[in-house]
Amino acid sequence: MSFSPLTLRLIESLTCLPGVGPKSAQRMALHLLDRDRVGAQKLADSLQLAMEKIGRCQRCRNFSEETVCHTCRQTSRDPALLCVVETPADVIAIDQSGSFRGYYFLLLGHLSPIDGIGPEDIGADVLDERLAEGEVKELVIATGTTVEGEATAHYLSEMARRHNVVASRIAHGVPMGGELEYVDSNTLSLALQGRKIL
């Protein structure tokens, strides 16, 4: 005796979600089948649509269903300031702190030679072109405070120097080893104000 083939398939598919093991997946599948078929159908549609339509913004590499994302199209921002972050969640966190009014650039990771992640994997070539345009005057580097994040910051500051762009690093108000997206707005605000020229 076991679950029906389609139920098993659903349980197995749910384990692709981070932090969801076989037991959680089973609970989720039975919950959806028993109590929330409307929600499950909506989730299926959202997933389908998201995977079909969401690509990356040409300018900042953030996830977007448009060629150039909403943030990059905002004209109210200061084009002289470009903030480099690792993830989309970091963009949200920094914007919510209210202390940064420039544009963003997403690495979607950090340099990690041990995992085979080199400059091209974090979009260094795209950033290089962006800096060559000459509009950016200061590159605010907000990569994580991990060893890899620091190494990436160093790499990016060298790149900025080649383009005669000032490179700054958000201040170490952010706890060492912590993840940016979980830091509160005040701390992030202080970190942005206390940024130092490299």
Add this chain to the structure above:
Amino acid sequence: MSFSPLTLRLIESLTCLPGVGPKSAQRMALHLLDRDRVGAQKLADSLQLAMEKIGRCQRCRNFSEETVCHTCRQTSRDPALLCVVETPADVIAIDQSGSFRGYYFLLLGHLSPIDGIGPEDIGADVLDERLAEGEVKELVIATGTTVEGEATAHYLSEMARRHNVVASRIAHGVPMGGELEYVDSNTLSLALQGRKIL
């Protein structure tokens, strides 16, 4: 600044999963977009297919894409024994204990007048017809050991009596207040062997 509309929609849809709040949903969405688009597509298809095809077995009320499920079609089981459980996960748990070779009937809940859950919501009418067929000689009641589970067991034993069917209750080797699906196979095996005639 916020996520793109489709990303937001995906995040919001993911919160229909039990135990998933806005922050987890955000992590899941970004993980799928960034690192597991194949898994996400598969999940979308599985959800779609499951919600479209999976209904309830006519005989046992378990989730199944067939009118009568695989377990109810097995001829190797003893038709004189019918085990009543609350959830599909309970069926798996009891079958894995290897101490029961009869058929199952799923309540998909328990009597709870305070939540407006009456006999018809737990399929009491379907069970009544099943017992009226005359094939079942013993009704093994394996509802939970909660107050509602015990009340349901009492209700079902009365129904069995009306049909001259022996009603038994799995032994209280199962810890009081515990959930059946988390009990280990040995305990469940003991509980089944030690069942008492009501």
